[in-house]
Amino acid sequence: MSSSSTLSRPLSALAQHVATGLRQTPKALSSMYFYDDAGSRLFQQIMALPEYYPTRAEFAIFEEHGAAIAAALRPAGNGPFALVELGAGDGSKTKVLLREFLRADADFTYAPVDISAGAMTGLVDGLKQEMPGLRVAPVVSDYATALRQLGSRPGSKGVLFLGSNIGNFAPADRLSFLRQLAAPLAPADRLLIGFDLQKDPRRIRAAYDDSQGVTAAFNLNLLTRLNRELDADFDLASWQHFTDYNPLSGAVRSYLVSTRAQQVRIPALDETFQFTAWEVIHTENSYKFTLPQIEELAAQVGLRVVDTFTDADADFADVVMAA
Ligand code: AVJ
Numbered sequence: 001m002s003s004s005s006t007l008s009r010p011l012s013a014l015a016q017h018v019a020t021g022l023r024q025t026p027k028a029l030s031s032m033y034f035y036d037d038a039g040s041r042l043f044q045q046i047m048a049l050p051e052y053y054p055t056r057a058e059f060a061i062f063e064e065h066g067a068a069i070a071a072a073l074r075p076a077g078n079g080p081f082a083l084v085e086l087g088a089g090d091g092s093k094t095k096v097l098l099r100e101f102l103r104a105d106a107d108f109t110y111a112p113v114d115i116s117a118g119a120m121t122g123l124v125d126g127l128k129q130e131m132p133g134l135r136v137a138p139v140v141s142d143y144a145t146a147l148r149q150l151g152s153r154p155g156s157k158g159v160l161f162l163g164s165n166i167g168n169f170a171p172a173d174r175l176s177f178l179r180q181l182a183a184p185l186a187p188a189d190r191l192l193i194g195f196d197l198q199k200d201p202r203r204i205r206a207a208y209d210d211s212q213g214v215t216a217a218f219n220l221n222l223l224t225r226l227n228r229e230l231d232a233d234f235d236l237a238s239w240q241h242f243t244d245y246n247p248l249s250g251a252v253r254s255y256l257v258s259t260r261a262q263q264v265r266i267p268a269l270d271e272t273f274q275f276t277a278w279e280v281i282h283t284e285n286s287y288k289f290t291l292p293q294i295e296e297l298a299a300q301v302g303l304r305v306v307d308t309f310t311d312a313d314a315d316f317a318d319v320v321m322a323a
Pocket of ligand 1 (some may be wrong): 046054163164165167168207208215216284285286
């Protein structure tokens with residue numbers, strides 16, 4: 001009887017994803033799976049790195065233009081609304097905006113969505129301490145589930161998609177994601193998207209290959225996760241973090257590089273994967289944009305740009321859009 005064997009159990013979403021991604025040429029895994037609790041903590045460390053400018057740039061935008069951004073997001077007539085944030089993480093930048101809404105006496109509920117339960121607990125506990133009057137309705141889910149819930153949510157809404165999370169989508173996926181995000185927006189609803197802007201290519205490259213190796217640890221943590229959750233036997237000493245920036249496409253691509261010929265057994269899939277020396281697994285895209293590209297993107301998905309806010313160095317843009 002095999003009723004209790006590994007193979008008779010339905011595969012988890014992670015297992016299915018890994019099966020598809022590692023059977024492909026070139027091999028690829030989604031950066032969505034970086035964010036287990038350890039990965040979310042590593043990303044918090046990345047945000048504090050000297051080389052990782054996007055967080056500080058967006059923070060500076062909110063510090064300088066927070067009141068104007070909050071006003072642009074609030075429904076006309078100042079009625080009640082939900083502030084839904086996709087990929088909230090630790091909410092460090094969002095807190096600046098939340099304080100602006102509270103200061104303006106807005107009638108709203110903050111609905112952060114994040115894939116990491118650990119990050120969400122940290123965020124919600126922090127908000128209870130720091131902003132006791134705030135109504136919070138947290139959701140632990142991926143974007144796909146969040147988009148479905150957004151479609152069935154009644155009432156006015158402002159949607160936040162900050163931190164250049166949008167950069168993770170390949171161009172075709174970016175369009176379909178934004179079309180799904182735009183579909184449930186009523187004319188009075190607003191969407192705020194944070195875009196990392198194209199700049200000195202060396203600065204961009206350094207942001208994804210920091211001198212302390214935190215970004216490398218963040219990328220390699222994906223393999224640790226597969227070892228733990230799928231019982232895989234990746235030998236962490238035989239993998240390297242590698243990243244490049246292509247100023248023509250605007251894409252930072254991150255890879256895990258196999259430093260020798262090796263095979264990796266994944267018992268949860270009952271499968272062994274072969275890697276040649278220097279073969280890579282593509283693990284992440286982090287696209288960088290120009291302001292004209294952002295305008296074009298909005299137009300392509302049927303949205304209009306209401307307002308654009310940038311920091312003094314024009315490193316980052318927070319763009320308010322409407323249907
Ligand atoms: C959280 C997706 C915005 O792409 O800049 C940071 C993740 N990856 N360093 C990004 C990340 C490597 C980050 N986002």
